Amino acid sequence: MTSTEIQELILEIIQDIDDEADFSDLDPDQPLRDQLDLDSMDFLDIVMELRKRHKLQIPEEDYPRLATLNSCVSYLTPLLHDA
């Protein structure tokens, strides 16, 4: 997957959690949670969807690395390079 594809994947998952999520002003370097009104329960859905869709096992200690859109891309790129 390319960086753009990973970005799209994350946004698609978030859209699925909250179909009213508004990405127009999203800053890729700021925490997703604050910008999109996600709480820790919603955040777990991102992890679980990645697992369901791409068989990715993300350990709990790595959750902070999914904080921003850009950090998601850098964390997931090596994990999804064959996807």
Next chain:
Amino acid sequence: MKTPLLVIGGGLSGIAAAIRAARFIPDVLLLEKHHRLGGLNSYFYRHGLLFETGLHAITNYAEPRDKKAPLNRLLRQLKLPRDTFNFLPQRQSEILFHGCASLLFSNDFNLFQEEIKRQFPASADNFAALVAFLDGFDPFVIRPFRSTRQFLVERLREPLLQEMLLCPLLYYGSSHSNDIDLSQFAIMFRAIYQEGMFRPGGNIKEFLDTLRNHYLSLGGSLRTGCGVARIVCSGERVERVILADGEELECDYLLSTIGYHETLRLLAESTAAPPAALAGPRLGFIENIYLLKTPPTAPPLSDKTIIFYNKGDTFSYQRPDQPVDFHSGVICLPGNFAQLPPRLHQEIRSTHLASYPLWRQLADDPAAYLAEKQSSSLRSLVELESVLGPFRETILYENNFTPVTIERYTGKLEGAIYGNPAKIKDGDIGYRNLFLAGTDQGFLGIVGAMLSGVSIVNSQILPNL
């Protein structure tokens, strides 16, 4: 075949836990002993009519746009779109201390604040400070029990206001005699006074059917009429459960929503820590239902949805030394929700504190038990009429259920709807793959119970699979 997750108990916490897990795990299996789902919030048929149990009103009302509200968070977690349900807000409710004061509240918190200013002007500033404190307080941080009574004595000057504030919150969510844990108080204060109450447009059966169908559509499996006889462990690990009919089911994870001691009884050789110190006896309740002959078009007896009444200025919330304590009670008029389509009959419900041991004793003599049930129904009617005005001439059917009835149908020890007074907030009861959710985890009420199921699946099961 080994089941990845078995959930014991098809009440609302078990259903919610099973739905949450089934979104991400295949082959989740939910077991319910009764032939119907719902646990404490279920239904039965008499005279060809459906009667609801448990449900008066659901707390935690929130508008769809309020994304962070517990109700909307819960629906997102279950992937149930809000418009699946037709939620109807309450009209207005009341805390009525006969001979002392009355406070109205609704789903607009301003009304309650104004009422307090009007009735308790000397405490207005203290109440505002209390609200500010609660707004900044995180009730989900796990802390030891802290007495709300003591807290309120320090914060509010007028004892009557303390009693009146506590009455609905204890009735709708305290497993403790005469008190409530401060964290639970903060949750309930928000759930009842700041957010408010509602109910689904249809009856509880339709609500449960919606949840069940959603669960099945996610690939989950369900067995009703399926009691668990034993949980078999090897050390701190559950290996399998043995059903009442002898069938054995292996599982990776087991989630029990049936209560802490109820779960321990299923553990053959328990290695769990001894029960947390009991903070007094379990609390039992009696529920009376009166169905009226008056047509749905007739004006209702009251415009209130729920009335919490108490006689005198001191509210006692404890196991009575009589079968039923009529000094206080909860009166519910299930017709008084906004936009509720007219029903065939008007209905009035009442709840009072009741003594399980005394009802248990009576149950040994069926004639005496029945006579006490009937006299309790009549006695409750006296209290209802003193609030609502006379209506006994119009009663078509009446029915009531005691703590013994509740124990029989729900398996809750002593029929205690709020369970063990001490709670296990992280769901950890000393096993590596067995966790507790529901009543004894500590979130109460329908939204609370469902969030309990979801949060224990989120914290103890999903990250470890």
